[in-house]
Amino acid sequence: MIGIFDSGIGGLSVVKEIINYLPGFQIIYFGDTARLPYGTKGADFVKRYSAKIINWLLKNKAQVIVIACHTSSAQAGDFLKKEFRNIPIFDMITPCVKEASTFNNIGIIGTPGTINSKSWEKSILNNNPKSNIQSKACPLFVPLVEEGWIDNNITEQIAKEYLNGFNNIEALILACTHYPFLEKAIKNTLGENIKIINPAESLAKELKLFLNNNIQIRNKIKRGDNHQFFFSDEPYNFNKIAKLCLAQEIKPKIINEII
């Protein structure tokens, strides 16, 4: 199975893109709702729990791992790839950085944890040292999405408050799983000429390419669309977000094993 994890339900937007690019591959998802949000947690905490979750996904027959959580990708991605060096691990940053490399002036928005870690800046500059990067933490965007205020006047004003400091960017990376839901409000603030990059889509394309090039692993992954969704605590507003992401009805399962 394709093992996907996030701090909560935001990773469903990544599931959506993976189903879109790799239909028929079975998914096992773990959302760490008991400890959500990771965005305001320390790096050691994020590493420790991400490793526990990956071990659990492997025990439950995942052949590849997708870190659908941006905070975990930023703060624990390199650590996890070393810890689990025999397992293909995909994070939210690496594929997106490749896609963003055609732009020189790039904006990044994310949670405080993601932005403060500077992982995106480092990765982009590694790839293209000439890049000019501006970044901004937008901590109200996640609760706005979870409240379902996707498309209203207050959301647009908050988007303006956060985004109007960006100066002459060509592309904006949405470095949080919840942010693609606010794409309309973001576009209305920035104008149509700025390319919005969704890392979930970059990741799904990269994963498809990897499986096409690694037939042995591809053949081991169970097929079917009976995807399974596990959480460490009842997910809040699950149905609202699930409806935005997935066509099928989902029954979340609550487990205490990783607590």
Place this chain on the structure above:
Amino acid sequence: MIGIFDSGIGGLSVVKEIINYLPGFQIIYFGDTARLPYGTKGADFVKRYSAKIINWLLKNKAQVIVIACHTSSAQAGDFLKKEFRNIPIFDMITPCVKEASTFNNIGIIGTPGTINSKSWEKSILNNNPKSNIQSKACPLFVPLVEEGWIDNNITEQIAKEYLNGFNNIEALILACTHYPFLEKAIKNTLGENIKIINPAESLAKELKLFLNNNIQIRNKIKRGDNHQFFFSDEPYNFNKIAKLCLAQEIKPKIINEII
């Protein structure tokens, strides 16, 4: 010492009121930032971790316990008072319900966990069966306070969006530790004629009365103003909130024992 706990840093607003009413009594505080927020967690989870934290506070020489977290008060208060029947435990609901009993038409705002638990309704109706109660969850208020957007135009609009459904209330209970910081925006929306009740103040008055009536316990509590603040993970925006609550500078200590 007076042992106080909360899911995070919001309980500092309770510390403020306790210092105000009981100056010179030493405080030990625990904020469960690793698992914050409790407002979207399940009841079993909140009970389990609240009990772990109380055990830790008792081990660290607390003689009385203050549940400064509204979600824990609502979902675990009765359970904890039974579990620790020999220890005086104060919750955010009981003292405030007494204070609210002079009003018949009462509004309540809080996190989804607090509001959905219906604990406030039950407690108020128990006390005064003629009460008319209206309640509303305001999940964006906590991140607004933590972002420091206490007193701006967007905050007032969000307050209007949440509060303009209240009809003919005489008093509004702020059933979340963060909400007293938004009192100005709330007052501007509701008008000056509605009494705003802060449960932290009701609790501090009740605790003072209890200690005046129980001199043996009062005399056991260590005196001094070297209050101690422990957290299960780095608290986010700590200095911003601490400044709003307390005159002295605080050095938070991070411990992993309760994880």
